[in-house]
Structure formats: C-alpha cells, structure tokens
Amino acid sequence: MRVEIRPSKAKGTVTAPPSKSMAHRLLICAGLSEGESVVRNLAYSEDVKATIACLQALGAAIRLDGDTAFVKGAHVTEPIGSSAVLPCNECGSTLRFFTPICMLSGEERTLRGSEYLMTRPMVVYEEIAVKQDIRFEKSADSITVQGKLKSGVYEVAGNISSQFISGLLFALPLLDGDSEIKILPPVESKPYIDMTVAALREFGIMIENDDNVYKIKGGQRYAPTDVTVEGDCSNAAFFEALNYTGSNVTVEGLREDSLQGDRIYKILFKKIKNGDSPIDIADCPDLGPILFAVAALCGGARFIGTRRLKIKESDRAAAMRQELSKLGISIDVGENEVAVHGGRLHAPTEPLDGHGDHRIVMALSVLLTVTGGVIEGAQAVNKSFPDFFDRLTDLGVKLHYGMD
16 A cells, blocks of 8 residues: 655544554453453454454454454363464464464464564574474464473573563463463563563463562463453554644543553653653664654654564664655664664655555654655554554545555
C-alpha cells in the first residue's frame, strides 16, 4: 500500500488502541485455562490474529464477538494423537511465546512463519532442546519441535529478547516439578517480563521473583477469568509525537499504573526536547523509531542501548538512517548507540520505504505531516495497528492511500 501525506496539523483527542503486548499474554493465558475465559477490548492486528490462530491449532475453542474473545482453553500437556501446525505468520512474539508451549505434550508441533521471521534468533530454545534431547528442526519457513520440556533450572542471558523468558514462564508452571529461571545480567526489557507475570497472576499462576531469579511452582493450573486489555503505550506514542510537529493532540485511555515499559515515552520525548542526552532505550526498544523521529524534529539526540534494534521487524536504526536521509537528517549508527543529528527537515524527493516494519511506517508518517511525502509499503501497519491511518484522518491529517 502507498500512502501520500500532505503537510497538515492534527488536532483532537484520540483513545489509545488496545495493547498488543498484553493482548498476546492474556489470550495465551486464556487458551491455557481449564474452562472458558473472556478477553475484552481486543484489536485484531495481524499479530493478535496469529496468536488466536495458534491457540486454535492447539485445540482452544475461540469465539469472537466484536472486540471480545470467548476462549475455552486447550489441554496442551496432553497428547492429541496427531501433529499440529501453528501459523505464526510474521509475529516474533507469537513464535517465541508458543515454542515452549509446543514442548509440553511430547508430540510433533510445527511453528510456521515468513522466511524473515525464521531468521530471528531462537538460540535460547535451540540450546534447551539440545540439552533435553528435544527435536528442534528449522527450515526456511518453519520450526518443528518434538519432545517434552523438563522442569529444572534455566539460565537465560538478560540482554537478549525477553520473549524467551516469557515463553518459559507460560509453560513451566504446567510441568510436574518446580523450576527456576535465572536471568544473567545485564537485564534488558524487564518491563515485558513484569507484564507476563502480571498476566499469569490474573489467571491464578503465581511466580516468585527474587531479584533476577523467577521461581515457578510446578503442577499449577490456569484458572479461567474475565479480563480487559489495557491501552497500548507503544502505539499511543505516535500520536503524542504529533505534538512536536506543531499539532495539538490529547491521548486518552492509558493506565496510570501500567507495567508497560513504553509508558516512559512522554519522559523521553521531553528529554529529547530539552537536549538531555544520552537516552537509554534498552528497556523500551520498540520506541526507537518514534524517538528518532522526535529527535529529528527537535534538533537531534544521542541514544544508547540500541543493540537489539537490529533484530526487530527490520534493522530499525539502519532503516531510519536510510529514510531520514531522504528528509535531510543524518544519523550515525554504532554497535549499541545511535546519534540523530540536528538539521532542517525537507520534503523527500523520492518515496520513503516502510521496510516491512509497522513502527517505521508510523514514525515516518508523523514526520510527513510536516514535510509531506509518500510512503511505500505502508500496509505494514496492519501488523499492530490496522486503523492507524484512519485515526490520523480523524485528527485532521490530510492523506490518501491506495495500492503500490
């Protein structure tokens, strides 16, 4: 999809969309419960649809009614007498959350996804599979596992994706024996682990946390419940960023006590505006693209803790460097830092590329409300925020979109 955005000011109030991160977690807990749960306030992004489809592949019965899902859980620890294929599509969270769950029954389970998704690191699970004699086979578009996960002590590096730790937290309570997850410092993206623990607690699963050690009692059972997905700080940040373009937008629908690491976006935006550098984004890497965009609007900034931007839907620092150069802004990208230099934004002389990354597309859209321009591959927003452009239009942004 190709979107053309004209210079325009946004004005009005917007309600934050439902949190994709928390939707994944609550849906999975519901899908592991013994009985029917209700998950309210869902937005059916491509990623959330992938998680729903994977739960169904494992035997969960899911009925959707508007923004509400009625979920009757699957007995994932029991053999069903056949293999199953889980369609993860392009969602890294879905792939990593479900891999340990697929190691509970001992039967063959195949997690299928795009070729790019299968390039995302899975080394934590590969090493566990080798140690526990679990089959783990990768192909260009799938991972197949077969064998039973064992309770025990797991050591996981803290500077890789927290999704591995969350995946283990979903599965280990269902094993007979007790387990521990020891996270080796430095620990990054801890707020995402906290979100997983909070979701588990909603469904009656108790996890003890002592510093960087998570103690998990075995033999627990997920209890069905009725939950509501909170607003998404990650996606709210794109609307808040419009205020740095001269627009006037109020964002509603976020919890004051949210555990989302990306809730810090308002503080980081102000730091950029005030020239307070460096800014550490190790705990909130998903904010990287919009932080770089705000830095481009506010005279530049330096960021550290950027290493993991390379292993997202795109190499996000490199992608923003390429696209911001078309707008007159230069970026230096190091191993674990990014410097956005000051400069004057100008209209691009060629279309911007969305790099197949929803957060790149949304960050560039904010900047184009100032300069005007075209983004190709704008359909990437469907991954997390399908009605993003409709929301911009409702705020008065002038845009037109159609097929590339």
